[in-house]
Amino acid sequence: MKNYIDLIEQTFEFPTREFGIDEQNTLLFNNVPLMDIIRQYGTPLKLTYLPKIEEHIEHARVLFRNAMKKFNYKGAYTYCYCTKSSHFQFVLEEVLSNNCHLETSSAYDIAIIRELYRQQKLSKNTYILCNGYKLPQYQKYITNLINDGFNCVPILDNLKEIDYYIQNTHAETVNLGIRIATDEEPNFAFYTSRLGIRYSDIMDLYKNKIEPNPKLKLKMLHFFINSGIKDNAYYWSELTRFMFKYCEIKKVCPDLDSIDIGGGLPIQTSVFFKYDYQAMVDEIIENIQWICNKNNVPVPNIFTEFGSYTVGESGAVVYKVVDKKQQNDRELWYMIDGSFITQLPDSWGIGQKYIMLPVNNWERPYEKVNLGGLTCDSQDFYNTEAHSEDLYVPSFDIDQEDQYIGFFHTGAYQESLGGYGGIQHCLIPAPKHVIVDRDEDGNIVTRLFAPQQTHESMLQILGYPLKPHEGEPAAGEEPGEEQHELVEQ
Numbered sequence: 001m002k003n004y005i006d007l008i009e010q011t012f013e014f015p016t017r018e019f020g021i022d023e024q025n026t027l028l029f030n031n032v033p034l035m036d037i038i039r040q041y042g043t044p045l046k047l048t049y050l051p052k053i054e055e056h057i058e059h060a061r062v063l064f065r066n067a068m069k070k071f072n073y074k075g076a077y078t079y080c081y082c083t084k085s086s087h088f089q090f091v092l093e094e095v096l097s098n099n100c101h102l103e104t105s106s107a108y109d110i111a112i113i114r115e116l117y118r119q120q121k122l123s124k125n126t127y128i129l130c131n132g133y134k135l136p137q138y139q140k141y142i143t144n145l146i147n148d149g150f151n152c153v154p155i156l157d158n159l160k161e162i163d164y165y166i167q168n169t170h171a172e173t174v175n176l177g178i179r180i181a182t183d184e185e186p187n188f189a190f191y192t193s194r195l196g197i198r199y200s201d202i203m204d205l206y207k208n209k210i211e212p213n214p215k216l217k218l219k220m221l222h223f224f225i226n227s228g229i230k231d232n233a234y235y236w237s238e239l240t241r242f243m244f245k246y247c248e249i250k251k252v253c254p255d256l257d258s259i260d261i262g263g264g265l266p267i268q269t270s271v272f273f274k275y276d277y278q279a280m281v282d283e284i285i286e287n288i289q290w291i292c293n294k295n296n297v298p299v300p301n302i303f304t305e306f307g308s309y310t311v312g313e314s315g316a317v318v319y320k321v322v323d324k325k326q327q328n329d330r331e332l333w334y335m336i337d338g339s340f341i342t343q344l345p346d347s348w349g350i351g352q353k354y355i356m357l358p359v360n361n362w363e364r365p366y367e368k369v370n371l372g373g374l375t376c377d378s379q380d381f382y383n384t385e386a387h388s389e390d391l392y393v394p395s396f397d398i399d400q401e402d403q404y405i406g407f408f409h410t411g412a413y414q415e416s417l418g419g420y421g422g423i424q425h426c427l428i429p430a431p432k433h434v435i436v437d438r439d440e441d442g443n444i445v446t447r448l449f450a451p452q453q454t455h456e457s458m459l460q461i462l463g464y465p466l467k468p469h470e471g472e473p474a475a476g477e478e479p480g481e482e483q484h485e486l487v488e489q
């Protein structure tokens with residue numbers, strides 16, 4: 001029987017820029033030896049490889065710079081990060097240290113903005129684009145930012161939202177954006193998105209409420225295609241319709257000078273993934289310019305708010321296989337020391353696939369398995385990949401050796417959806433989280449961002465008194481902790 005390594009080399013072009021194996025046949029993720037991290041911190045563990053964030057921000061800027069140069073495009077490009085993809089402080093810090101701007105979607109985001117300002121991580125020049133349907137608290141916080149001189153641009157999501165800013169802002173100039181409601185993909189449950197303002201209302205909103213008010217400036221039109229930036233007829237027809245609307249409004253509104261084309265730049269979900277980023281961005285720029293030229297309108301500045309693309313590929317989750325269960329002649333289960341439902345909720349909720357690779361034992365023969373999570377939910381499993389209906393991992397002797405497996409590119413949305421540190425299915429705790437970075441000389445440095453969630457934190461949320469009980473673990477001795485040996489670095 002062939003070894004796992006043969007399987008991978010036959011199936012993919014391996015090693016890739018990101019994945020490889022060392023002399024011990026253990027996995028390298030961005031040249032980080034994962035077995036070293038596992039030996040030091042144990043599993044289950046989430047990790048964030050911080051340098052990936054900067055790499056992607058820079059890459060997106062290069063894509064737009066190249067495309068704008070190629071077509072002699074006269075507008076500017078601004079990179080915003082969409083905070084909802086991952087609100088963690090270490091992510092925001094990394095993003096802002098790369099001179100990015102931010103897009104928010106909730107009142108509570110504004111508390112993060114205020115704190116980052118207090119820490120001087122962002123300035124009043126940083127764009128804060130405020131999206132989403134806004135309840136009064138969010139409108140109030142946005143208004144406060146505007147009144148305090150922040151470069152905050154509310155993106156109007158409905159026709160009434162503007163009234164609050166008209167009444168409550170006292171800045172000399174209030175810059176506004178309008179989100180245009182796109183049509184959903186043809187196979188979606190609805191025809192037009194509930195998010196944003198419909199096309200036919202935009203001109204009236206401008207004429208009736210913005211144009212007559214000297215402090216209000218309509219600066220930006222915004223659109224976001226749910227299914228992402230894809231080379232298909234749907235994407236191009238929505239972009240075209242949007243740009244024709246931009247030109248129509250621009251002709252009556254000289255302040256308008258920018259568009260925001262949202263997020264949706266894809267990330268790698270399989271080692272097979274092929275996406276020509278430069279060709280896609282070239283085509284976006286070419287189309288925008290062509291439509292503006294046709295309408296005798298200057299081209300707009302372009303904003304993006306990439307979430308997944310900024311953080312997705314920085315994340316990984318590593319599990320240990322704690323048991324092998326042969327449930328019938330054909331179905332072998334590898335039980336992991338975590339849960340898909342609670343820790344990678346997209347894999348359960350929308351069938352999201354990630355890159356899955358074993359961390360060790362690549363020299364062993366492989367076998368087809370189902371990976372099972374710890375919750376009692378029958379849906380807590382993972383057994384196919386983006387490129388294959390089967391899932392293969394090394395066959396190993398569970399009495400003699402350990403087997404670890406990693407899920408990669410898991411950095412976006414998983415905590416936003418599954419929650420972090422709260423109560424989850426079968427009280428599965430949030431795993432420890434390790435940050436991996438590189439120092440000035442390129443050496444790998446790691447730090448523990450958070451240990452595994454404690455049972456005290458759960459009891460507290462659930463309303464139980466926090467008194468130690470006989471025979472139960474004391475704080476810091478969480479169930480499962482004892483099985484991991486911490487190795488001195």
Ligand SMILES: Cc1ncc(COP(=O)(O)O)c(C=O)c1O
Nearest residue numbers: 082224263264265305306307308
């Ligand atoms: C308005 C808006 N902008 C940007 C994004 C980020 O999208 P992505 O993570 O696909 O880049 C989203 C995601 O839902 C969004 O709703």
